[in-house]
Amino acid sequence: MVMINAKLSAQAQTKLCPPKPEARSGCSGSPLARDAFAGFHPLVNLLYFVTVIGFAMFFMHPVCLAISFVCAVAYSVYLGGKKTVRVGLRFMLPMLVFTALLNPLFNHQGVTILAYLPNGNPLTLESILYGIAAAVMLITVIAWFSCWNAVMTSDKFIYLFGRIIPALSLILSMALRLVPRFRAQVKVISNAQKCIGRNVSSGNLLQKVRHGARILSIMVTWALENAIETADSMKGRGYGLPGRTVFSIFRTQRRDVYAMAYILVCAAFIIAGAATGAYHFRYFPSVRGQWAGGTTVAVFAAYFALAALPLIVNLKEDLTWKRIESKT
Numbered sequence: 001m002v003m004i005n006a007k008l009s010a011q012a013q014t015k016l017c018p019p020k021p022e023a024r025s026g027c028s029g030s031p032l033a034r035d036a037f038a039g040f041h042p043l044v045n046l047l048y049f050v051t052v053i054g055f056a057m058f059f060m061h062p063v064c065l066a067i068s069f070v071c072a073v074a075y076s077v078y079l080g081g082k083k084t085v086r087v088g089l090r091f092m093l094p095m096l097v098f099t100a101l102l103n104p105l106f107n108h109q110g111v112t113i114l115a116y117l118p119n120g121n122p123l124t125l126e127s128i129l130y131g132i133a134a135a136v137m138l139i140t141v142i143a144w145f146s147c148w149n150a151v152m153t154s155d156k157f158i159y160l161f162g163r164i165i166p167a168l169s170l171i172l173s174m175a176l177r178l179v180p181r182f183r184a185q186v187k188v189i190s191n192a193q194k195c196i197g198r199n200v201s202s203g204n205l206l207q208k209v210r211h212g213a214r215i216l217s218i219m220v221t222w223a224l225e226n227a228i229e230t231a232d233s234m235k236g237r238g239y240g241l242p243g244r245t246v247f248s249i250f251r252t253q254r255r256d257v258y259a260m261a262y263i264l265v266c267a268a269f270i271i272a273g274a275a276t277g278a279y280h281f282r283y284f285p286s287v288r289g290q291w292a293g294g295t296t297v298a299v300f301a302a303y304f305a306l307a308a309l310p311l312i313v314n315l316k317e318d319l320t321w322k323r324i325e326s327k328t
Contacts, residue, residue, distance in 0.1 A: 041250055041256040042157075042159050043160065044260050046160060047263050049152065051263060051267050061281040061290075067307055068144075073143050079146075079150045092139050096138075101131065108121045108127060110125060110126025111286050129283055130283040149176065189215050190215055193214065263306065273299035278290060278295040
């Protein structure tokens with residue numbers, strides 16, 4: 001009874017004082033509503049992200065890092081808008097600087113000695129360059145995973161792995177959506193409590209603690225009720241029963257086949273270039289690597305064509321819509 005009253009109180013407060021909608025840039029609605037690449041088949045999205053994230057982690061050539069970094073950040077900004085820029089400047093940039101400065105303090109390999117640290121260890125140019133490369137790689141992978149989180153929804157994840165590993169796919173999909181759902185619900189409850197004067201940012205310390213404890217109590221109640229409702233819904237839909245059919249809105253189209261072939265061809269060309277040493281690069285003991293040459297440039301072009309695929313698709317879609325709108 002207490003749980004039901006708490007839920008009704010939160011819903012009533014939300015209706016009296018609904019949260020302000022967040023301003024979005026570019027176009028109204030969800031970012032995915034204008035992301036044409038997210039509308040491709042889930043297998044295409046999965047293959048793309050597995051490929052670009054894997055390449056970003058293993059290819060340490062400066063040109064490859066620059067291509068992957070620019071494409072990942074550009075796609076992340078396209079999906080998230082100005083909010084992504086603020087988060088990048090607030091968290092990613094300090095992490096980039098910290099990681100780049102941390103490596104030379106512990107890694108003293110390299111033949112180009114610039115100075116000596118107070119403990120007597122050398123500070124080498126190679127360790128600094130490797131620290132910068134490792135920092136860029138880390139930020140790039142984080143940016144790619146932010147795009148993954150926006151494009152690969154729980155519906156797509158369950159569609160791809162629901163029949164192969166149903167229990168694990170359900171757990172992973174629920175885990176991936178746990179933090180975003182909790183953050184959104186905390187914001188709703190906080191705004192509702194603020195309307196009746198229970199703001200955690202006002203009052204003395206004891207009042208702030210009481211208001212925060214009340215928000216936490218409502219949040220725990222909502223989480224428990226949501227878990228019960230999810231379990232009842234799954235039971236009502238026959239989850240886990242033998243012979244249960246699954247409805248899916250995803251259908252393979254011709255563009256999905258073309259996109260998958262495009263990704264596989266680019267990936268195969270890049271892997272072949274890595275196997276032949278077309279863009280080999282080392283940082284220790286001295287900086288050496290392939291920068292020019294027909295094969296090297298061709299591999300770089302293929303890598304850019306692969307990493308920029310969502311941007312190319314969205315650019316084509318935006319130009320098509322602008323052309324249609326100009327005619328009306």
